[in-house]
Amino acid sequence: MEEKINILLVEDNPGDARLLDVYLKETFSTSFALITTDLLAKGLELMESHSFDVIILDLSLPDSRGLDTFKRVQSHSPQTPVIVLTGYEAESIGINAMKLGAQDFLVKGDVSGKDLTRSINYSIERFKLLKKLSENTKKLEEKSEDLLKERLKLADAQKLAxxxxxxxxxxxxxxxxxxxxxxxxxxxxxxxxxxxxxxxxxxxxxxxxxxxxxxxxxxxxxxxxxxxxxxxxxxxxxxxxxxxxxxxxxxxxxxxxxxxxxxxVTDRIHEEELEKLALAATQSYNSVVIADRNGKIEWVNEGFTQLTGYKLLDVQDTHGEVLRKGESTGLSSESSHYVTLIKGKKPISYEGKNFTIEGDEYWVITTLTPVLNKDGEVEKIIAIDTDITLRKRMEVELVHANK
CATH class of the missing domain: 3.30.450.20 (PAS domain)
Known part of the structure; x- marks a missing residue:
């Protein structure tokens, strides 16, 4: 069954209203129902009580004139397409009405049945398309907003991780x-x-x-x-x-x-390397000391205590001067060994004489190894002492024997 088109005509001139009715009956192929009123106020009341597919609106009514007439109808029934009627002298008003949202305008006295039929069909279909486009645009905007939120969440998550x-x-x-x-x-x-x-x-x-x-x-x-x-x-x-x-x-x-x-994973790799180094140092029989960039001792292993008799609390936050009876060590900032290590950022080795907690002399080969941070700067210093006291004593005895 063909759907009926409901049309509201707001026109105060009875002759123009009858003419439009005749045109519709002669040329409009679709079944329609036309309701006519001569005042805007009555038209607004009809819009409240009826559902219209299109509104044909004269812009020169006894109770409203000009673009304000269209604005009031559009504000009242924004979901209904509107065709405005103007006189020859007011054609520009019709154009301005279309700019504000009217679907079409017709000039009274210059309208044929075909023009009226085309305008009604065009206005209804165009309005449907615009409405669909508006709905799709809104959905896209909502999806775009959701997508933007997800992207922001992803960006924050990426930054944290x-x-x-x-x-x-x-x-x-x-x-x-x-x-x-x-x-x-x-x-x-x-x-x-x-x-x-x-x-x-x-x-x-x-x-x-x-x-x-x-x-x-x-x-x-x-x-x-x-x-x-x-x-x-x-x-x-x-x-x-x-x-x-x-x-x-x-x-x-x-x-x-x-x-x-x-x-x-720079920090993680760095931490894993330090953990491996600490584990190896703990299990080492040699004396192992970990100092900060400035050469201040932070940790010693059991091998250090067995060799020197000192514990961590005895040397912590020092350069180990107690091992030299108060003199500077290779970890001291004024030491040439320390300066070479910081500048070269490569391991160095040297021999030296230290003293135990009992005051006994012992000799070691010290290897200082820099631990670099992610920026390539020295972050920690690993000092490994290998006891060569026995070798030194044998060298002295050999010298005396040769004499």
Whole structure:
């Protein structure tokens, strides 16, 4: 059954109202019901009590004139399309009404039946399309807002975990990085599209071939990858990253792009290395001392106590001067050994004579090893003493025997 079109005509001129009714009966193929009123106030009342598919509105009524007439109708029935009627001299008002939301305008005295039918059909369909578009736009905005919230949550999570994400279309020479991945590499977070060549340039020279080979093999086998590597930041500091990647295939099962994450594990690796070092020091028979960057002793092992007779509390926060009867040691800031270690950032060894808690003399070979932080600066100093007292005594005895 064909659906009836309900039309409200607000027109104070009886002749114009009858003419429009005749046009509709002659040319409008769809079944319709026309209700006519001559005042805006009555029209607004009818809008309250009836549901209309379209409103035809004269802008020159006894109780309202001009664009204000349209504004009142639109405010009252925003979900109903409106066609405005104007005179020859007021055609510009019709154009302005369309700018405000009217679906069409007709000039009285210049309207045919076909014009009226076309305008009604056009206005109803156009209004439906605009309404649908508005609804879809609202849904997209809501989805965009939700997506933005999720992205912000993801960005916060990545920042907390020091994890950055990336995506690479293998047909492009650039790779897309998340803000956190840019921060990890010491780059501007807004610099999201990075040239592949620049990515490889930031990899530590010693790891570059390994990284390229690992990625190449994964691409050839279409397998995921996971490996650790180092990068060199613009300020020359070094970080260790844990890279993970997955292959994304197209409908022909060919490699289309790669996605993955890089996590900054510099601090974790550093802590693990210190833990391993501490464990090894605890189990060592040699004397092992851990000092801070300034050479102040923080920890000693059992081997140190057995060799010297001193415990941690006896030497803590000192450079170990008690072992030299108050004189400076290799950990003292004025010592040439300390200066060489801090500047060179490489292990050094030297022989020296110390004294036990009982005052007995003993000789050691001391090896100072720097522990570097993520910025490549000395953070801790490991001092390992190997007792060579027996060897020294034998050397002295040999000298005396030769005499």
């Amino acid at each position: 020091h994890i950055g994400s990336w995506e690479w279309d293998i047909n492009n020479t650039t790779i897309t990085w998340s803000e956190e991945l840019c921060r990890i590499h010491g780059l501007n977070p807004e610099e999201s599209n990075i040239e592949i060549q620049k990515v490889y340039e930031m990899i530590h020279p010693a790891d570059k071939d390994y990284v390229k080979d690992a990625i190449k093999k994964s691409m050839a086998k279409l397998k995921s990858f996971s490996f650790y590597y180092r990068i060199v930041l613009p300020d020359k500091s070094i970080k260790t990253l844990h890279a993970r990647g997955e292959m994304v295939l197209n409908e022909r099962d060919e490699l289309a792009k790669m996605i993955g994450t890089d996590q900054d």
